[in-house]
Amino acid sequence: MLEVRGLWKQYRKYAAVQDLTFSIQPGEILGLLGPNGAGKTTALRCIAGILRPTAGQVLINGFDAVNEQAKAKAGLAFVPEVPSLYELLTVEEHLKFVAMCFDTMNVFEEQKELLLKRYHLAEKRNELVATLSKGMRQKLSVACALVHRANVMLFDEPLIGIDPEGAKELKNEILRARNDGASVLISTHLLDTAEKLCDRVMILRKGQKIIEGTVEELRNLDGMEGKSLEDIFLILTSEERDATTDLSHA
Numbered sequence: 073m074l075e076v077r078g079l080w081k082q083y084r085k086y087a088a089v090q091d092l093t094f095s096i097q098p099g100e101i102l103g104l105l106g107p108n109g110a111g112k113t114t115a116l117r118c119i120a121g122i123l124r125p126t127a128g129q130v131l132i133n134g135f136d137a138v139n140e141q142a143k144a145k146a147g148l149a150f151v152p153e154v155p156s157l158y159e160l161l162t163v164e165e166h167l168k169f170v171a172m173c174f175d176t177m178n179v180f181e182e183q184k185e186l187l188l189k190r191y192h193l194a195e196k197r198n199e200l201v202a203t204l205s206k207g208m209r210q211k212l213s214v215a216c217a218l219v220h221r222a223n224v225m226l227f228d229e230p231l232i233g234i235d236p237e238g239a240k241e242l243k244n245e246i247l248r249a250r251n252d253g254a255s256v257l258i259s260t261h262l263l264d265t266a267e268k269l270c271d272r273v274m275i276l277r278k279g280q281k282i283i284e285g286t287v288e289e290l291r292n293l294d295g296m297e298g299k300s301l302e303d304i305f306l307i308l309t310s311e312e313r314d315a316t317t318d319l320s321h322a
């Protein structure tokens with residue numbers, strides 16, 4: 073389970089994320105949506121422990137991400153927008169390195185073969201990461217996140233740069249993880265995908281949450297009946313609209 077309470081990230085005078093509170097239950101996918109610069113990546117990087125929040129608290133499976141970092145990170149997987157990989161390891165060595173870091177070597181052999189096959193990396197297993205194409209790097213990044221069987225999974229724009237077959241497989245993988253009880257947070261600009269994949273969505277604008285709920289709940293807002301998530305998103309994030317929308321008044 074993931075709980076985020078009052079998360080705030082300040083860059084000098086600029087608040088990139090402001091007072092963000094939400095939780096994701098086991099077996100739930102939350103879509104993190106928002107225009108460019110809304111604060112999605114900053115929020116994900118704070119939750120992943122890559123950035124130190126200015127204020128607020130992140131609990132991963134009940135463990136504080138700052139004060140109980142090792143325990144919190146044991147259950148966490150983060151797939152960044154731009155894969156960050158060790159260029160001079162082979163594909164297989166990379167997976168093994170991640171499994172060793174997370175102390176999951178007991179399931180490594182089984183997991184490795186499954187993931188290499190699923191992500192079409194088997195024939196590249198002995199190639200250096202430096203030689204992989206952009207899409208293959210993305211697939212390896214996803215495989216690394218899955219190799220240690222985390223139950224809180226963060227994906228930052230994971231479908232960009234992956235071919236249609238890989239994207240379909242990844243969506244299935246995310247659904248599989250959800251069905252196995254993972255709490256999944258996925259940032260995306262692909263609103264059709266978000267509508268199909270996510271149990272709930274949360275829209276950020278200028279660092280603030282403007283709404284959170286199921287797509288059905290969003291459609292129950294005044295003037296939103298019958299609209300697609302794309303239309304709802306464009307209305308709610310338009311410059312003219314300033315007030316945040318509380319679903320309890322819908």
Ligand code: ATP
Pocket residue numbers: 083086088106107108109110111112113114115
């Ligand atoms: P996109 O959809 O374009 O990826 P995003 O929603 O992920 O955008 P962020 O990358 O989180 O947005 O950026 C949020 C805001 O914080 C932006 O205005 C960005 O310029 C600012 N920002 C991000 N990193 C820094 C930094 N290191 N120093 C100052 N400002 C930053």
